[in-house]
Amino acid sequence: xxxxxxxxxxxxxxxxxxxxxxxxxxxxxxxxxxxxxxxxxxxxxxxxxxxxxxxxxxxxxxxxxxxxxxxxxxxxxxxxxxxxxxxxxxxxxxxxxxxxxxxxxxxxxxxxxxxxxxxxxxxxxxxxxxxxxxxxxxxxxxxxxxxxxxxxxxxxxxxxxxxxxxxxxxxxxxxxxxxxxxxxxxxxxxxxxxxxxxxxxxxxxxxxxxxxxxxxxxxxxxxxxxxxxxxxxxxxxxxxxxxxxxxxxxxxxxxxxxxxxxxxxxxxxxxxxxxxxxxxxxxxxxxxxxxxxxxxxxxxxxxxxxxxxxxxxxxxxxxxxxxxxxxxxxxxxxxxxxxxxxxxxxxxxxxxxxxxxxxxxxxxxxx
Amino acid sequence: xxxxxxxxxxxxxxxxxxxxxxxxxxxxxxxxxxxxxxxxxxxxxxxxxxxxxxxxxxxxxxxxxxxxxxxxxxx
Numbered sequence: 001x002x003x004x005x006x007x008x009x010x011x012x013x014x015x016x017x018x019x020x021x022x023x024x025x026x027x028x029x030x031x032x033x034x035x036x037x038x039x040x041x042x043x044x045x046x047x048x049x050x051x052x053x054x055x056x057x058x059x060x061x062x063x064x065x066x067x068x069x070x071x072x073x074x075x076x077x078x079x080x081x082x083x084x085x086x087x088x089x090x091x092x093x094x095x096x097x098x099x100x101x102x103x104x105x106x107x108x109x110x111x112x113x114x115x116x117x118x119x120x121x122x123x124x125x126x127x128x129x130x131x132x133x134x135x136x137x138x139x140x141x142x143x144x145x146x147x148x149x150x151x152x153x154x155x156x157x158x159x160x161x162x163x164x165x166x167x168x169x170x171x172x173x174x175x176x177x178x179x180x181x182x183x184x185x186x187x188x189x190x191x192x193x194x195x196x197x198x199x200x201x202x203x204x205x206x207x208x209x210x211x212x213x214x215x216x217x218x219x220x221x222x223x224x225x226x227x228x229x230x231x232x233x234x235x236x237x238x239x240x241x242x243x244x245x246x247x248x249x250x251x252x253x254x255x256x257x258x259x260x261x262x263x264x265x266x267x268x269x270x271x272x273x274x275x276x277x278x279x280x281x282x283x284x285x286x287x288x289x290x291x292x293x294x295x296x297x298x299x300x301x302x303x304x305x306x307x308x309x310x311x312x313x314x315x316x317x318x319x320x321x322x323x324x325x326x327x328x329x330x331x332x333x334x335x336x337x338x339x340x341x342x343x344x345x346x347x348x349x350x351x352x353x354x355x356x357x358x359x360x361x362x363x364x365x366x367x
Numbered sequence: 368x369x370x371x372x373x374x375x376x377x378x379x380x381x382x383x384x385x386x387x388x389x390x391x392x393x394x395x396x397x398x399x400x401x402x403x404x405x406x407x408x409x410x411x412x413x414x415x416x417x418x419x420x421x422x423x424x425x426x427x428x429x430x431x432x433x434x435x436x437x438x439x440x441x442x
Contacts, residue, residue, distance in 0.1 A: 001372075001373070001388060001389055002373060002375075002408065003373040003408060003420055003425060004372075006429060007429075012432060012433070012436050015437075016432065016435060016436050019435055019436060019438055034369060035368075035369075036369055036370060061369070062368070063368045063369075064368065089368065089413075091368065116413060116414060117413045117414025117415070118413065118414070119396060119414045119415075120414070138368070139368055139369075140368070140369060142368070142369040142371070142412055142417065143368060143369070143412070143413060145399055145415070145417070146412065146413050146414070146415045146417075149396065149398055149415065192369060193369075194369040194370070194371045194410065194412060194417065195369060197410060197417050197418040198418075223432055227428070227431075227432060227435075230435065248421065248424040248427070248428060249420050249421050249422070249428060250371075250418055250420060250421075251418075252418075252421075256400070256418055258398075258399050258400070258401065259399040259417060262398070262399070347368075349368055349369075
């Protein structure tokens with residue numbers, strides 16, 4: 001497929017890796033923010049390709065994983081309300097909350113439907129005028145505009161029974177929170193490619209400026225990631241951290257202004273709770289007052305028991321990059337994709353799921 | 368979640384476009400990419416085109432990758 005296959009050339013990847021090895025003299029740790037990058041790094045054996053002095057550490061870029069247990073509990077409680085249809089992206093359905101999951105709620109009779117797009121959720125609302133259709137709005141800046149578009153569409157088409165539970169989160173503020181905590185030393189960040197299609201490269205500029213950490217925005221094919229690593233190594237070796245775009249076919253410095261306009265129209269920035277991190281100021285998106293009729297938080301109230309975290313699960317540490325999945329005692333033994341304890345093993349972007357699927361690979365896979 | 372794939376626009380109808388990838392056709396929203404034209408490739412994320420792929424930049428990156436890789440042969 002065009003724009004994919006040509007960035008998967010194995011021979012070129014090996015030559016690029018050699019070039020990186022020749023340039024790299026320091027022992028460094030890079031964090032790939034995005035769960036999609038973690039999966040690509042493991043799937044294509046990037047860790048085996050780059051020198052052993054370059055550590056690739058997974059970060060918090062998995063929307064399902066960072067959704068707080070209390071918010072999951074709320075989504076499950078909403079699903080049990082009479083007359084409600086909960087619509088959600090597929091990854092969310094199996095994530096265990098404190099006492100249940102959306103999947104269990106569905107088995108108990110709640111109407112929970114997986115959708116591919118927010119467009120589908122609006123269509124379900126249109127087709128079920130007597131029911132309240134709630135979309136569980138998770139995602140980063142890549143997805144938030146699509147959720148905003150669904151609210152605008154519902155308003156424009158006078159669909160009165162569509163609601164969004166906005167759990168959207170923003171990436172630069174949580175990067176700041178991680179860097180401020182100082183828990184894990186990071187020399188460079190592989191910045192998220194599709195988040196950056198929307199926000200551009202400017203919102204990361206505080207990172208090299210205030211923290212001296214290198215940044216490069218990466219695509220998701222193996223050559224994209226190696227190009228990004230090369231740029232990060234170059235910045236670190238020179239001692240000149242900055243923000244570079246290593247995914248220029250998709251990302252412009254200014255991002256996608258139209259998408260951001262729609263997002264800003266519907267949402268305002270507020271605090272958000274992140275699993276494993278806690279409350280991060282200015283890192284969440286709430287529905288603005290002028291669209292309050294679509295806000296599930298305002299329209300419905302549910303009683304929640306105090307949240308409880310799964311015992312022994314180190315998902316929070318994995319999200320912060322403090323631990324790798326194999327460092328969790330439950331990993332592979334108790335916690336597997338068939339019987340996940342925490343969300344990092346459930347989501348297709350979760351670091352634990354990636355390590356489980358590809359972690360044993362010692363050699364570069366064919367790609 | 369942040370997955371997006373390049374698809375080719377085959378026709379446009381208002382805010383929507385018919386796209387194609389590997390023989391599979393799909394109708395997508397182009398509300399975020401009003402500049403998209405027939406023949407362009409867009410990044411498709413959950414039913415929406417979130418950006419138009421810059422073909423010149425794509426070529427440029429491939430050239431750069433080749434050049435960088437050839438540098439590693441010199442040593």
